[in-house]
Amino acid sequence: MPKSHSDLFAGLRLYLQPILTGPAILAFLPALTLGAYWIGGETALLVTAMGLPLLFAFVRVLGHGPTRLSIPRDSVTGLLLRDGFEAVLGQVYDNTETSGLKSACFVLELDDCRELANRHGQNAVDLVVQRCGERITSTIRDGDTVARLGDSRFAVCLMAVRQVDLEQCIQLAGRLQSTIEEPVSLDGMSLYVSCSVGFCLRSRAPGKTGADWMVATQDALSDAQLAGPSGIRAYSAELHRKTKARHDLRNDAAAALENGQIQPWYQPQISTDTGKVSGFEVLARWNHPVHGEIPPDVLLPVIEASGLLERLGQVMLYHALTALKAWDGAGIGVPCIGVNFASDELRNPALVDKIRWELDRFDLTPDRLCIEVLESVVTDNPDETVTRNIVGLGRLGCRIDLDDFGTGHASIASIRRLTISRIKIDRSFVMKADRDPEQQRLVGAILTMAERLGIETLAEGVETVGEHALLAQLGCDYVQGFGIGRPMPFDQTLDWITAHEGKIQKALTINRETG
Numbered sequence: 001m002p003k004s005h006s007d008l009f010a011g012l013r014l015y016l017q018p019i020l021t022g023p024a025i026l027a028f029l030p031a032l033t034l035g036a037y038w039i040g041g042e043t044a045l046l047v048t049a050m051g052l053p054l055l056f057a058f059v060r061v062l063g064h065g066p067t068r069l070s071i072p073r074d075s076v077t078g079l080l081l082r083d084g085f086e087a088v089l090g091q092v093y094d095n096t097e098t099s100g101l102k103s104a105c106f107v108l109e110l111d112d113c114r115e116l117a118n119r120h121g122q123n124a125v126d127l128v129v130q131r132c133g134e135r136i137t138s139t140i141r142d143g144d145t146v147a148r149l150g151d152s153r154f155a156v157c158l159m160a161v162r163q164v165d166l167e168q169c170i171q172l173a174g175r176l177q178s179t180i181e182e183p184v185s186l187d188g189m190s191l192y193v194s195c196s197v198g199f200c201l202r203s204r205a206p207g208k209t210g211a212d213w214m215v216a217t218q219d220a221l222s223d224a225q226l227a228g229p230s231g232i233r234a235y236s237a238e239l240h241r242k243t244k245a246r247h248d249l250r251n252d253a254a255a256a257l258e259n260g261q262i263q264p265w266y267q268p269q270i271s272t273d274t275g276k277v278s279g280f281e282v283l284a285r286w287n288h289p290v291h292g293e294i295p296p297d298v299l300l301p302v303i304e305a306s307g308l309l310e311r312l313g314q315v316m317l318y319h320a321l322t323a324l325k326a327w328d329g330a331g332i333g334v335p336c337i338g339v340n341f342a343s344d345e346l347r348n349p350a351l352v353d354k355i356r357w358e359l360d361r362f363d364l365t366p367d368r369l370c371i372e373v374l375e376s377v378v379t380d381n382p383d384e385t386v387t388r389n390i391v392g393l394g395r396l397g398c399r400i401d402l403d404d405f406g407t408g409h410a411s412i413a414s415i416r417r418l419t420i421s422r423i424k425i426d427r428s429f430v431m432k433a434d435r436d437p438e439q440q441r442l443v444g445a446i447l448t449m450a451e452r453l454g455i456e457t458l459a460e461g462v463e464t465v466g467e468h469a470l471l472a473q474l475g476c477d478y479v480q481g482f483g484i485g486r487p488m489p490f491d492q493t494l495d496w497i498t499a500h501e502g503k504i505q506k507a508l509t510i511n512r513e514t515g
Contacts, residue, residue, distance in 0.1 A: 366397030425463020
């Protein structure tokens with residue numbers, strides 16, 4: 001099929017623009033004019049002198065024609081919006097198909113916009129976004145295209161040139177990230193945000209359209225964000241496989257919850273005073289028929305992305321109460337079991353009544369159930385419903401554990417207001433505490449505060465005998481971790497408890513004989 005005039009002009013622009021607007025052309029201008037004079041004399045020199053500026057102007061007009069000016073722009077930054085950017089991206093994709101020119105697409109997202117809005121308001125967010133748009137525009141070339149795709153997301157498409165490789169894209173991503181992360185001044189304050197970047201070279205783009213190229217770039221950004229703030233990722237075939245696997249897991253999550261693929265595992269907690277089992281924490285584990293054992297750091301984000309956190313909590317609560325009844329039936333004394341409650345569950349106005357009904361159904365007293373709440377939920381969600389539910393569950397008689405303590409900056413006032421029964425010291429403070437004096441001081445400070453408030457303590461992530469001994473010496477009430485016992489299916493808990501009680505009896509016998 002013959003090409004239209006617009007396609008021919010677009011192809012001509014993409015071919016000529018990088019040549020006639022790049023720095024290399026400047027080196028050849030004297031040679032061109034001298035050659036013209038040598039071959040054709042003064043007439044040729046005059047034609048060259050007048051023709052080259054016209055040619056440059058022609059290329060510039062082709063590159064910035066009226067079609068771009070008519071595209072709607074963002075009111076805050078003045079940048080192109082998503083529709084306009086996707087049109088440009090599609091054009092670049094099509095015109096680099098056979099021209100031999102190269103390009104790359106970048107998508108950038110500010111990591112901290114929600115927190116920034118909570119602290120300083122929407123006007124501060126608008127100012128930061130505006131400055132970021134200006135900084136991105138100043139970092140790229142005139143012929144590149146930049147757009148605002150969402151509240152905190154930007155995109156860049158490089159104009160087609162003869163050479164763009166992975167190393168150049170990594171360097172540009174780093175420059176974009178650095179300039180965005182410079183502080184923004186607001187009313188005498190310096191506002192800081194971090195930025196994640198994903199990019200995809202045109203030569204690596206999957207599919208057959210600019211839309212496929214865009215999806216690949218956004219997949220690279222998602223992978224960068226999974227690595228934490230300020231990540232940079234390039235799209236690759238391996239990343240495509242990982243992304244597809246995550247999408248498959250999201251599609252399978254609902255069925256997995258209902259057909260029993262996601263199972264409860266139980267990790268023991270023991271008293272540092274007596275050594276006896278004080279309880280278990282129930283943890284979700286997913287054995288996928290295709291992908292095998294799904295790590296917890298993958299499982300929970302997949303469940304959250306699927307909108308199934310509340311359903312997961314319901315399933316784990318049912319199994320936890322069933323386990324308590326089974327231990328009671330076997331004559332094994334397990335005082336309580338801990339169940340993690342996500343913020344979605346804590347926002348349910350009927351939560352307290354629901355828990356009361358479940359406990360009555362299993363004929364269990366409320367003190368047998370320990371509600372584990374992340375410290376970040378307490379500090380990040382001053383939601384009235386969340387607060388009312390936590391207080392209500394405490395009044396019902398359930399124990400309230402503040403999980404991952406030390407990572408979320410919960411205030412003493414909030415700990416008292418929410419009637420927290422026990423704080424669980426995050427494993428990052430426990431790690432190597434027996435060998436690191438700074439870690440010892442941090443743990444000691446937490447334990448002293450808890451003692452003064454009359455709150456029990458449990459240390460997570462205890463992996464060595466030295467850590468266990470130090471925590472007992474410092475006055476920590478309970479410990480949990482691989483050094484005590486790994487998470488296990490229910491049928492293994494009975495043998496583990498029997499073996500553990502046997503060790504305690506043996507230790508008591510030795511003490512009596514040597515005492």
